[in-house]
Every structure is written in C-alpha cells, then in structure tokens.
Amino acid sequence: MRASVVAWAWGIGLVAFFGVRLRREVGWYVDFHEWMARQGVASDVRNLDAPLILVIVSLVGALVVTHGRPGRALRALGLGGGVAPFAKGLFIAFVSVLPMLIGGAIAAKGQADFSMDASDALSPVISGAVVPGINEEFFFRGLLCLVCIWVGRTGLWSVALPSALIFGLAHVPWNADGFPGGIPTVLVTGVGGFWFAWTAVRWRHNLWVPIFLHIFMNGAWGVWDLADGAVGGGVANLLRGLSVTLAVLLTLHPEWFKLPKSWVLARDEKPLNEETYRS
Secondary structure (H helix, E strand, O other), X not given: OOHHHHHHHHHHHHHHHHHHHOHHHOHHHHHHHHHHHHOOOOHHHHOOHHHHHHHHHHHHHHHHHOOOOHXXXXXXXXXXXXXXXXXXXXXXXXXXXXXXXXXXXHHOOOOOOOOOOHHHHHHHHHHHHHHHHHHHHHHHHHHHHHHHHHOOOOOHHHHHHHHHHHHHHOOOOOOOOOOOOOHHHHHHHHHHHHHHHHHHHHOOOOOHHHHHHHHXXXXXXXXXXXXXXXXXXXXXXXXXXXXXXXXXXXXXXHHHHOOOHHHOOOOOOOOOOHHHHHO
C-alpha cells in the first residue's frame, strides 16, 4: 500500500468535508446566502455550492495523487474507459432498481400527484437524486475509496469502512437533535455507502455503477414518496431490499442474467489497481 497516496486523498477530502459541513457557521457565507435569497435566487440553486465543491475537490484530489495527469486521474476515480463503463453502469443500475421503480408506482397508485407541471416534478428529482448521486459518489466512493485503491493499492475494507461512516454522519445533524435519534440513519446510510463502494470495485473499478444506483434509488424513493427519511418503512424497505438483492445477484452471478462474466471481478479476485490492470 502507498500510504502517502491514501494520506493525500483523505487529507484533501477531510478538509473539504469539514469545510462544507461547517460552512454555515461562517458569518460572510451566511450573509452572502441571505443576500442571494433577497435577490430571488432559489434555494436549490444556492445550495449547489456544497455539491460543486465536493465534485471539484474529488477531481483535484485525484489529479494531485496522479501528478496532474487527467486521464490517469479519471481512471483512478472509476470514470475511465469511455462510453462502455458508462453504459454498463446505466444498464446495471436500471435493471437493479426496477423493483423500486415498479413497486413504488404500484404502491403510490391513486396517491401520486400528476397535476404538477414538468418543472415542478423535475426539480426534486434533480436536487434529491441526480445531484447527490453525482457529488456523493464522486467524493465518498471516488476520491476516498477508488483513488486510494487504484493509485494507493489499498484494500476495499480499509477505505470503504471509514468512508461509509463519514457518509452516514453526513446525513444527520451534528447537534443534540442528531443523536441518538440519528443513529438509525447513520447505520442505514453507512451500510449503503459501503455497498456502493463494493459495487464499484466488483464491476471492475466502475464508479458509474454506484452513481446510477444512487440516482435511481433516490429518484424512486422521492418520486413515489416511499418514506420521509433514509430509514424508511415496511413497503419502502421491502422494495429497497429487493433492489439491493437483485444488484448483488447481478454482481455475483452475471451469468444468471446472460451477462458476460468479464464485466465483473471473479469472486476471489482482488480489487483492480494500476499495477494489476496493466498486467
């Protein structure tokens, strides 16, 4: 393992994470957001600063540890390989989340509001699914996990577990109201974070898989109003469990679904890194 690579990636990442998390405590930042609100800037637009910061930091961090080589940085983040990995991620995620998409539609029958216009319907999908699906996967799975595995040659568990913990903690308030009531949310989102990292590694270092899984799952959760929070209820968790199970089966047994075994790592194969990929 190249400890210096892990130290750089995590050092850059933690500074950005705490900066984003604590930004609302900075006076000039609060004043600037209040000024934008008075100018009529929508809250969804004002709150894009944190996602943009995390995406930029992920790209910069990958460039730092790959010595400024863009192609190598994208490959380290799990975004290399052109159109094929993108298409695989889209396909695998869509098939996996069909239970949530179809089951949610059935569960919401007669309750969903189809009277709103397209912009009103699309806004929560973008803010609640597309934006977090991209920035959270770039940062928590891309920079903190895949970059360390690809360039730093570390194992999955050593980076995915702490990343999952931070991912869970990012979803609850850091005050007396956040704990202990937020512990179930930390656990659910933390396990989900580890699972996202696992899918990226098993699908041959492909970040597009968890990106699209995250987007489709959040989208189904929000569009069909399956539950108010990440913990969910009976029907929501049943549908989520079915989708997770289907994704795991696709990953472990692609041949059952007539998919090439070469799309995923073998059960006993270690995560890909620069050295093993070239060999």
